[in-house]
Amino acid sequence: MARPEAPFARCAALLRAGDPAASGALRDCLARPAGDAEGWLALGEALAGLGRSEAAAVCLARALRAAASADVALRAGVALRGLGRAGEARAAFAEAAARDPASVRARFLLGAAAQDAGDLAGAAAAYAAALQLDPGLAEAALNLGTVRQAQGDLDGAREAYGRAARLRPDGFARAAQALTTESIGELWLDLGALRRALDRA
Structure with a gap:
């Protein structure tokens, strides 16, 4: 730098x-x-x-x-997002991803900025790209689950939540809470059954 x-x-x-x-x-x-x-x-x-x-x-x-580097674009995007300027932050993260296609952080933050802006399709694509680059990124799997759930794709949400639950200890609790409390979701009275369903997803 x-x-x-x-x-x-x-x-x-x-x-x-x-x-x-x-x-x-x-x-x-x-x-x-x-x-x-x-x-x-x-x-x-x-x-x-x-x-x-x-x-x-x-x-x-x-x-x-x-900007001559993805790092500058990323740091500018983080600062812009902190200022609540979602559109400008998103453009900065897109610039960072274009400059460094292997940057997991750029893809993840692009997804977060798209989600902030209400672009669920853009957020899903960015989180999926982050997961393709780093299959172990539990936070991207959780966020992808929430986006798919908001899109009404409960099968896709369960698949993403299942991945998050397998990747991190608190993944199941966070997935269960999101899946059962959002306006588009599912009511599971048996958390053991939910855990088994996510394990198979």
Whole structure:
């Protein structure tokens, strides 16, 4: 990972310290060309941490335009998602996945951002891609189950939940809760029978 250029690093440090000189330093950085992806990312993360969401989004968008790596796109996406900017976060995760097709994290976060945006088909595709890259990723299996369940595909949901239950100790409890409490789901009075059904799924 490259280091941000000195003016960006200084500005981010001033912002985090609450130094009054940060305003002038930020103004100077905003007047610079958009070439330093790490610099814009550092500023965006610092501003996001201070709750200055609009300024953070501007800097993160510049980081994405200058991005030379999947890592920059991922980090920008995480910061944007933290700001509640689901569409921009999703675009950042898609960029990260395009730059690094083997990135499980990019696929998983793309699924989460799609789910945030209510795109169940997009979320299912991204979680399935994450699982194809890492078949042991229980969290992706659980999320895929919830998405399939919301789509009304209870067979597909049970299959994903069964996988999660086999991968992690708390997977069964989380799957059972989701399967029985969501608006589209199933009522299982016998948890032993549910466990056996998920084991076979």
